[in-house]
Amino acid sequence: MLLILGGAIASAQTADEIMAKVADNQDRAQSVRAAFVYHQNILVRMKRGGGKIAREEVRDFTVTPTDKGTKRELTHFEGKYDKGGKLISYDHAGFQYKDIDIDGAIAENMANDFANNKSSRDGISPEMFPLTTKHLKNYRFTMKGTEVYRERQVYSISFEPQRNKGLDCDEDDSCWAGEVLVDKLEFQPVVVTTHLAIGIPVMVKVLLGTNIKHMGFKVTYQKFDDGLWFPVDYGGELKVRAVFLYSRSISIGVKNSEFKHADVASKVSFEELTQE
Numbered sequence: 110m111l112l113i114l115g116g117a118i119a120s121a122q123t124a125d126e127i128m129a130k131v132a133d134n135q136d137r138a139q140s141v142r143a144a145f146v147y148h149q150n151i152l153v154r155m156k157r158g159g160g161k162i163a164r165e166e167v168r169d170f171t172v173t174p175t176d177k178g179t180k181r182e183l184t185h186f187e188g189k190y191d192k193g194g195k196l197i198s199y200d201h202a203g204f205q206y207k208d209i210d211i212d213g214a215i216a217e218n219m220a221n222d223f224a225n226n227k228s229s230r231d232g233i234s235p236e237m238f239p240l241t242t243k244h245l246k247n248y249r250f251t252m253k254g255t256e257v258y259r260e261r262q263v264y265s266i267s268f269e270p271q272r273n274k275g276l277d278c279d280e281d282d283s284c285w286a287g288e289v290l291v292d293k294l295e296f297q298p299v300v301v302t303t304h305l306a307i308g309i310p311v312m313v314k315v316l317l318g319t320n321i322k323h324m325g326f327k328v329t330y331q332k333f334d335d336g337l338w339f340p341v342d343y344g345g346e347l348k349v350r351a352v353f354l355y356s357r358s359i360s361i362g363v364k365n366s367e368f369k370h371a372d373v374a375s376k377v378s379f380e381e382l383t384q385e
Contacts, residue, residue, distance in 0.1 A: 123252065124250035124251055124252040124264075124266045125250055127250075127252075127264055127266065127291055127296065128240070128245060128250050128266065128268075128289075128291075129242075129245065130296035131240055131289070131291055131296050131297065131298055132240055132241050132242040132244075132245050133242065134295075134296055134297055134336075134338075135240045135241050135242075135298070136241055136242055137336070138336075138337065138338065138339075139231075139241075141336065141337050142174070142231055142337070142339060143174040143371075144174070144370055144371055145174070145339075145368050145369065145370060145371060146171065146172065146173045146174070146368070146369050146370075146371050147171075147172050147339075147365050147366065147367055147368045147369070148169065148170070148171060148172070148365070148366050148367040149169070149170040149171075149172050149181065149224065149232070149363065149364070149365050150167070150168070150169050150170075150363070150364045150366075151167070151168045151169075151170070151220050151223075151224060151361065151362070151363050152165070152166070152167050152360075152361065152362045152363075153165065153166045153216045153219050153220050153359070153360075153361050154359070154360050154361075155212055155215070155216060155357050155358070155359050156357065156358045156359075157356070157357065157358075158356050158358075160358075161191065162189075162191060162196065163190065163191050163212055163357060164188070164189070164190045164191070164212040164213065164216055165188065165189050165190075166186070166187070166188040166202070166216050166220060167185075167186070167187050167188070168183060168185070168186050168202065168220055169183070169184045169185035169186075170182060170183055170184060171184055172232065172365075173371065174371055178226070179225075179231070179232055181225055181232070183202065186200060186201060186202050187200060188200070188202075188204060188216075190206060190212065190213075192206065202217060202220070203217055211351075211355055212357070215349075215357075215359065219359065219361050220361075223345075223361050223363065224343075224363045231339065231340050231365075233328065233340055233343065237285060237303060237326055238285075238298075238301045238303060238326075238328055239268070239285060240289070240298055240301065246271075247270060247271055248268045248269065248270060248271060249268065249269050249270070249271050250266050250267070250268050251266065251267045251268070252264065252265075252266055253265040253266060253267055253288070255293070256290075258290050258299055258300065259299075261292055261293075261294075261299070262292075262293040262294070263290040263291055263292055263293060263299055264290070264291040264293060265288060265289075265290055266288065266289050266290075266291060267286075267287070267288050268285075268286060268287060268288070268289065269286040269306055270284070270285070270286065270306050270307075284305060284306060284307055285303040285304070285305065285306055286303065286304060286305075286306035287301065287302045287303035287304055287325075288301075288302050289301045289302075292338075295332075295336075295338075297330065297332070297338040298328075298330050298338070299329070299330055299338075300327065300328070300329050300330070301327070301328050301330075302325070302326075302327045303325060303326050303327070304324065304325035304326075305324040305325070322347070322348040324345070324346075324347040325345055325346065325347075326343065326344065326345030327343060327344065327345065328340050328342070328343035329341060329342040329343065333368065339365065339368065340365060341364065341365050341366070342362075342363070342364055342365075343362075343363050344360065344361050344362035344363055345360070345361060346358065346359065346360040346361070347359055
């Protein structure tokens with residue numbers, strides 16, 4: 110009994126050890142993902158304080174690998190905005206229906222920036238989901254326990270910045286806190302949930318009337334092949350109040366699908382895989 114217990118203790122891994130393996134897998138995944146072309150759908154929705162839609166845009170892209178990152182080609186676009194209680198449709202990105210169109214500018218920036226990190230093989234900014242070796246040193250990880258997620262055993266690990274909360278983001282990009290579910294057998298991320306771990310300085314709120322609340326994001330990974338887990342569903346939401354007059358709830362959702370090897374004609378879609 111003592112030998113069994115001792116073996117179990119010896120085999121127990123700390124949160125830092127587990128995340129180091131996750132980071133190593135994520136580093137390798139960046140190069141493996143470069144072999145795939147896939148379809149990406151992005152939805153940006155903006156609502157007024159009462160919940161009424163102010164603007165909505167849908168984009169479809171074909172994403173292809175490059176030598177250093179990814180390239181997106183827009184294949185479909187549709188949008189609509191509220192005017193006098195009616196939703197008016199439009200068919201091209203960057204559309205503005207008035208001289209100062211704050212909704213249009215924000216929707217365009219969200220769609221362009223959120224899933225289009227030029228140096229990432231999956232388009233996701235690594236600063237938002239700090240799982241690579243480069244970012245581990247900036248975070249503190251804590252083991253919460255184990256659980257079953259989609260019939261797989263996973264570790265539940267929380268993380269937060271090493272530095273004190275309440276400060277602005279600086280050059281180390283350690284702005285986020287949250288939780289990651291890690292597959293116990295393959296040390297791959299399954300779900301990562303983050304929220305902004307800092308606040309906008311009070312002086313900025315007072316002088317500019319700007320505030321951002323409930324800023325958080327979530328990404329779900331799915332196994333695609335041996336050693337390859339790809340982000341298939343990610344998004345987030347935030348509430349913005351600016352210059353005392355502008356207030357919006359903004360949500361963004363991204364879905365990746367229809368994966369195929371860049372150099373072959375055969376296609377393998379996530380929809381065809383067994384859910385894990």
